[in-house]
Amino acid sequence: MDIEEVYSQRDYIEHCKQVHRYSPAIAKILDLSEAYIPDIEKAYQEGRQDAVWCNAAGWQVPLIYSFGIIPVSYSEMGRLSDKEAMQIAEDYYQFPVETCSMVKCTVGQWHRRRHTSTIKRIIGNSSACEPYNLAWEIMKREGYDVYNNDVVYRGPAVAGKRLEELVGFFIEQIYDIAEWLTGSRQIDEDKLRVEIQRKNRLLRKLRTVLELRRQHPFYVRSLATILMLNIGLNNYFGKPAEYEAAIDLLIAELEQAPVSEADAKNVIPLVWAGGTGQEFGIYEAIDQAGGSLLGLRSVPFKLYREDIPPVEALARWVYDNAGAGAGVYARNVLEHEVNKLQARGIILYGYIGCSFASVDREMWRKYFHEKGIPSINLEGSFQTGAPSGQVLTRVKAFVEMLA
Ligand code: SF4
Structure with a gap:
């Protein structure tokens, strides 16, 4: 499929498969990404597998898998969505048009499923995002069973007794979720430990992939990079063993691939600071301009502690990680990545309507500008069709300027 024939996010994945036709590992990762939601929904409907909608990232994932339940990422359902789903949110539920398109697509998809x-x-997260808070409240009315947990943010100066109180509070939240999910506050620590070990093993393997990519910057192009790290590393696309096998295969492929001096000379190393955009065409624009996303802010680099009880390890991971709340943690990760990779620029990406992320992005833009590190601040919306428009022109111009 040529890029001109691309009209939807699913088309982009097909196009991406063709671009990577030399790599069975990347083909597998893209297949897993595409089949993530449909396969779980089918298994659930046939009574073969229990599952729960959630953000399917971070501490939730080892916990939910330890109960034998699959975490299903609702934002993935939204991402592989269409304009009609977004229209449902605007017309039927009266979401203001400027609301984050990710949320509107998710709402539209839940709406379509509500009588099936x-x-x-649905596990919500009441301190994550206002538009999603609204979506969960609405879905309660539509017959969904929604549980909202509270994750207290950790400010940059919080330590000592206050931090221990936060950890204790969050441990209780974890037991509350266990009770809601399974009917019991019992958590099988052995199973949870196995899941934490799996997560740590995969985090190490993905670090190896990232290291190898420095010698092979164009082997995994931008969209595949984002899907492999932002989605796959978080929740394994619902198939942990298959995801890990694909990563093992990718490591083997990268280790055997000949190193190209021309690639090393021509590449424009970039750091991606944002979630997974719905406008996949932006990744195409980066690729076409010679950029390579070698560092990502949202990849959880911190391992879970294995020297403490596993439930406590989940809680401590939250407060020790860049996702704990204050934008300064994430900024530190970005700076570390820029320095390590000698990146020439940062792409700051977020959605129109996301007030929370736009404040962070503006702070980071100012900070890196003062340090002489170029960045581009992009606000995207749901966009289908081949790469076009102002956002794509800006991306290309930015990457080419860094060349
Ligand atoms: S982009 Fe912002 S508003 Fe949209 S889902 Fe994410 S946090 Fe919420």
Whole structure:
């Protein structure tokens, strides 16, 4: 499929497969990404697998897998969505048009499923995002069973007794979720430990992939990079063993691939500071301009502690990580990545309507500008069709300027 024939996010994935036709590992990762939601929904409807909608990232994932339940990322359902789903949110639920398109697409998809035998439970996160808070409240009215946990943010100066109180509070939240999910506050620590070990093993393997990519900057192009790290590393696309096998295969492929001096000379190393955009065309624009996303802010580099009880390890990971709240943690990760990779620029990406992320991005832009590190601040919306428009022109111009 040529890029001109691309009209949807799914088309982009097909196009991406063709671009990577030399790599069975990347083909597998893209297949897993595409099949993530449909396969779980099918297994759920056939009674073969329990599952729950959630953000399917971070501490939730080892916990939910330890109960034998699959975490299903609702934002993935939204991302591989369409304009009609977004229209439902605007017309039927009266979401203001400027609301984050990710949320609107998710709402539209839940709406379409509401009278079917779909997965009916949703774990929210009441301190994550206002538009999603609204979505969860609405879905309660539509017959979904929604549970909202509270994650207290850790400010940059919080330590000592206050931090221990936060950890204790969050441990209780974890037991509350266990009770809601399974009917019991019992958590099988052995199973949770196995899941934490799996997560740590995969984090180490993905670090190896990132290291190898420095010698092979164009082997995994931008969209595949984002899907492999932002989605796959978080929740394994619902198939942990298959995801890990694909990563092992990718490591083997990268280790055997001949190193190209021309690639090393021509590459424009970039750091991606944002979630997974819905406008996949932006990744195409980066690729076409010779950029390579070698560092990502959202990749969780910190391992879970294995020297403490596993439930406590989940809680401490939250407060020790860049996702704990204050934008300064994430900024430190970005700076570390820029220095390590000798990146020439940072792409700051977020959605129109996301007030929370736009404040962070503006702070980072100012900070890096003062340090002489170029960045581009992009605000995207749901966009289907081949790469076009002002955002793509800006991306290309930015990357080419760094060349
Ligand atoms: S981009 Fe912002 S508003 Fe949209 S889902 Fe994410 S946090 Fe919420």
